[in-house]
Amino acid sequence: MVLKLIRSLAAVAILAVATPSSADEGSGFPQIVGTWHGTYLVAFAKSNPNHGKGLLKTEMELEVTKLDGNLITATNRWRRIGDKDWIVEEAMGTFSLDDPTRFVLAEAGISGEDVSAGIFNGVYLDDVIMVTYAGPGTGVAFAAQLVKKEGK
Known part of the structure; x- marks a missing residue:
């Protein structure tokens, strides 16, 4: 029983030392x-009001604001x-x-007509x-290649 307790304490001590203290540390x-x-072409399903506009060249900025281990917060x-807006x-x-x-990122719109x-x-x-x-509710899909903006 004492041996089990010592093993348990040793395991806890090893995990405490081995666990990174923040997303930036290992x-x-x-x-x-x-x-x-980056920029990309976007296409819309026939049921989407934007379908008639055809392929639209679009630009995006993905701002990753926080990492917590494997978790990602972004805008x-x-x-x-x-367009201006x-x-x-x-x-x-x-x-x-x-x-x-x-x-993988799951997004929800907060501003603009086409959220x-x-x-x-x-x-x-x-x-x-x-x-x-893939936006299954709106029938929109695209692929993009993004590069990091200087100084950001």
Whole structure:
């Protein structure tokens, strides 16, 4: 019984030392905090009011504001090329536990006419974020390659 207690205390001590104290200290996940920018073509399903506009060239900024271990907090801003106002959507996500270069973000719109809710599947490779987006409620899909903005 004493041996079990000693083993348990030893295991707790090892875990306390081995566990990272923050997302920046050895979490094993890419440190992607910052603003990422890119352009893409977006298409809409026939049922979407934007379908008649055809393929639209769009720009986006994905601002990753916080990492907590595998958890990701982000804001997605996007607009059609030539538009002045941004559509703003908040997102929460997680890195994959079996492949720390892959992540998923779930977003919900907060401002603008064309806000939507959808899922980003992403991968971080060689200082580039590549995302594929699906908005099942609005019938919208796209893929984009994002690079980190200087100084952000």
